[in-house]
Amino acid sequence: MTPATPPAQPDGLPDTRAALRDSGHLHRPVAAEIRENLLHRMGSGLPRFPGLHGFDTTVLPQMERALIAGHDIVLLGERGQGKSRLIRTLAGLLDEWSPVVAECPVNDHPFAPACPPCRERAQREGDGLPVLWRHRSERYGEKLATPDTGVGELIGDVDPARLAEGRSLGDPATIHYGLVPRANRGVFCVNELPDLPARAQVALFNVLEERDLQVRGYTLRLPLDLLLVASANPEDYTARGRIVTPLKDRFGSQVRTHYPLGTAEEAALIRQEAALPESTAVPAHLVEALARFTHLVRGSKRVDGHSGVSVRFSVAAAETVAASALRRAALAGGEVPVARVCDLPSAVAPLLGKVEFELEAEGREEEVLHALLRRAVAETFRARLGGADLDPLLERFSGGATVETGDLVTAAELLRRVGTVPGLAALIESAAPEAEDGPPTPGLAAAVVEFALEGLHLERRLSKDTAPDGESYRF
Structure with a gap:
């Protein structure tokens, strides 16, 4: 599991958009970031998935191909086969430190602010836009799916308090973001995906395909940049539910795990x-x-x-x-x-x-x-x-x-x-x-x-x- 408390931030990191640009920093999508770091580790002989045993010639090559391809992934396997442990190692393939717009709820990159408040701040403050740095352990999110998990918890919902301030229902600023958009520019895992109600699974359609959000009948154009990974028991055993077929089709790769072979x-x-x-x-x-x-x-x-x-x-x-x-x-x-x-x-x-x-x-x-x-x-x-x-x-x-x-x-x-x-x-x-x-x-x-x-x-x-x-x- 990723550490609860990130290490101390190193000194000298840029704290404004101008300083970040002057440092030569390049903005990469999460898929490219993971791909490049994975290929570097493969070429250098460094460990890619620490703590795993018995997957070297079976599961891990499939995972590496899926990550290099930039796919969202669903892991299928019986209980206790190390699916969650494997998923949690993916955070180690992110850059150790990544810049975000200060106080942004969805971790926008300073060079490409996406949420409406950050776009307004970028226009207003220009290259003085303040920058914070997040450790890769803070860029991993996880949710254990249960039958009572709602769309609001995963995707977001209208915040009544902001409506009470006089904002209109269609104003994007009224949205309280759920777990998925808050994992923007990171890795998000849904454990036991078949246990997620069909309505909540359907809410993930746009996240996987169009990378935007739909909340309360209107679409918020928020281009999400994340790796979505899910785990599930095989459908022939999981009697509690199943993965909705269109959602399953939207995952780029499916990987089967297994128990230790020896x-x-x-x-x-x-x-x-x-x-x-x-x-x-x-x-x-x-x-x-x-x-x-x-x-x-x-x-x-x-x-x-x-x-x-x-x-x-x-x-x-x-x-x-x-x-x-x-x-x-x-x-x-x-x-x-x-x-x-x-x-x-x-x-x-x-x-x-x-x-x-x-x-x-x-x-x-x-x-x-x-x-x-x-x-x-x-x-x-x-x-x-x-x-x-x-x-x-x-x-x-x-x-x-x-x-x-x-x-x-x-x-x-x-x-x-x-x-x-x-x-x-x-x-x-x-x-x-x-x-x-x-x-x-x-x-x-x-x-x-x-x-x-x-x-x-x-x-x-x-x-x-x-x-x-x-x-x-x-x-």
Whole structure:
């Protein structure tokens, strides 16, 4: 999201139209401004859409072509595919600072004032017209469409207070501008466009095609200069409404988004988006397991594929797993919190509300997720420890010995119960490579040992019994 408070304005920027002209400043439309900055970044190898993962060869090339073409864009995709994040990065393609006529409600450029009051001021004040500068973060506007969003909120309406001053109904000065004209010379986003009432969608026709406004039966010739971007769920899923066909036709480009295609991209998004406590570690093998879990849920026949499984599913799972580890550490009285496999099941129940199941899974939703989670852990075990020599660990149990663990068993206690594990350093290096930054902590060592035990159980090489309360396990 763009910052709420723009950075401090640099010194020495022109403060009048004359000074602006003398500085050599060139007035460019927003489409040209974005195009030139995008092409510059592409040629210089600079990041264009920061914070996005998995779109490099699919979505982003389409976006770049649409922006270079100067098109307004509608993004189609299921929930949680990063549509809003992608749109918000577009503000970063604007010039860092842009001049506007001081006190202009629609951000007119000093060289091309468009609204009636600014045209009058330009005639009256000439090159002394005062200039202010807006940061690109102030040139991005966004509206979440809802069924009660009106034309006045988006486009504008007659201001009764100005009529009371004696102005006529047809006087442009009586208009109170809505969100779209106030985003003039910037980027404006309408999220969930199908939720916008048909009347409000129709009001956008002129904005997209003729770039002027129609308010209360008369047309205000206000040439708007903006990039309009909308997001929507595919029409076959969105039952609340649909994009009016003529409006859809007026968007220059349509871009389809998608969920991360691989677990590496999903894991990167978890790391980026999850609000994890700074004191709590979620090792790499657990992040991968959650990424695989999310992909398995998306591909399950028992889950409604049309509704989608948001990236927020995996993010919330990681946050819950970290919370479980932090809870264990607090109850243990000071242990450094590190998430373990025993924390994964705690995420299932809170995630039920994020998944739409098919009728055949009714009443068994939690069972379905637990089964997919076990499969994700097994796949992660094979990927990370499938080639490791675990026979020395298995020998620990060959004589009938057992090890009890659970989400309230501390790392130190688990390591004590397991005893010495030959080759533990190599296991840690394979399962949790972040340990290369320093010597592994007891918490990380316990997490890898428990991961190895769980993997051996899922591979049917080690038995596992669950206590009646479901809180502890015995290998």
